[in-house]
Amino acid sequence: MNSLYYQKKLSRNVADKFFTSLSFFCALIAVLPLIFVVTYILIKGGAQINPDLFTLEPNPPGDDLDAGGINPALIGTLVITTIASIIAIPVGVGGGIYLAEYSKGGPFSKFVRFGVNVLAGVPSIITGVFIYALIVSTKILFGSMYSGLAGGMALSILMLPTVIKTTDEGLKLVPNELRYASLGIGASMYTTILKITLPAAFRSIATGVLLGIARAAGETAPLIFTALFSYYYITGFGDLFYEMGSLAVLIYNFALEPYDAQNKLAWAASFILVISILTVNIFSRILAAFTEKTKRI
């Protein structure tokens, strides 16, 4: 009779309760870091935000109370990320087009797909080491050693796998009927790709590329010995060939300074970096969710 009812003290029910609370506990611990990190950045970084921050150069570390601003690093991050995008997006989208549209699953495309996955797993500092050996130490770029250009190249290697993968996967989601229809009325392959399939996959590719750019903007390891750091304003195109600051390297350098003023500047830079990266992430998430909804209709 009793066995028809839920018995609290049965060992299996006790075990179930125990594991359920354990998984609640895991989820709680998993959520806490983001909340703590973001809260601290909002509090500690948000307090430092003022107009000077965006317009001044950082003062060299010392026990000055006034650390200056982060204008060169802010512009530097924009410049370096732009260089990386200019290199990685055409190469990545082009490579993705080949994989999705032309390749027939032969050994070459298998090898490239494998290579993309391996490249995605290469530690980011190794790309810095690679660019250092290839460009910085050989002074191949018109005799300049550490430069914003070299930093951008290192970051582009990091972005490349993300861009190729999202292009490849985005194009594969485009229904084949569109291709048949276009080829059927006599369009050539490249017209079909450029006018039909790429536009159809644009939103999912854009989402992936945006995420790739956001990730590259926060990367530090490839920059610390390719772009190095600079305290001075970026004034023109010539500065591409000299050391260039970036928010990420500024955070790294100034977090390790013993002076309070520099530490505060590092928090302010993290505030700007994290807010922009999270904004891009949330924005692309909404974009992706929106794409999914329209597809279902």
Next chain:
Amino acid sequence: MEEKLILFKNRKRFGIEKNIDIIFKNTTLVLSGLVAIVLLGIILVVFFQSFESFSRYGLNFLVTSEWNPVKDEYGAFTAIYGTLVTSFLSLLITIPLGVGTAIFITEDFVPKFVREIVGSFVELLAAIPSVVLGLWAIFVLEPFFRDFFVFLHKFFGWIPLLSSEPTSRNSLLAIIILVVMLLPIVTSIAKDTLNQVPKKLRNAAYGIGASRWKTIFSVILPAALSGIMAGVLLALGRAMGETMAVTMIIGNSNAFSWSLLSPGYTISSMLANQFGEADGSQVSSLFYAAFVLMILSLVVNIFAQWLVKKFSLKY
């Protein structure tokens, strides 16, 4: 009177159009080949740069921990030990946490929107740059754990891993920050795999009277094991190569110590620390260390990919 509407006009494709088509195809072919070239380039460049050091120290480099630019003696044992110990121990903590969180997200304990919020929080954590996590570790995590470390040393000091006085920068802090960074990777891959396990397996287990957690442990987790394993391996590769947060918090000392409470070194933090100022044979030795790191992460990554292919769910 009646004008015929011309919708189509027969025309031959011009030669130039055909050429554009061919050029376009070959351009994309070259661009996709570029990935392979970059990958091979990285491996070859790092290998050749490390050649000088490799021929001088050979495999002794891996087992000695002397790092003395003045005497020109190099050995990366401390860094290799640090890399392996921090990545494996952090993984050991991350696996149960991540899989537990993934189970929380895929089971229906709480309404869907709560689970979605938890899921996106964990994934957004992956978007936080590691240098920012390092900053946070220095100024928030370290003071928070300071007393706990003293306590650990006082009561568990007899364990070799906890045998030294805690310093303000140490390997255990690096492990904690690595857990924070690996958690999103393990959780999201475990979540995806658990979602792929077909519903009928669960229903069959419920049908013969298994409880929820009996079902999870005996049916669902085994079915998802290969995917979770692949995620764990990817996380391992990431942990070994992780640079910034670890460099900022691990203390960067080449003095070898078994204890996690004293400053340590990893290969990537050694690179980040010394590469800028190195010259001569030190550069070559650093390239050698970079080569070791690259081989380690390549092996782990390739094994992960093989695992995914070999054991992907066949339902």
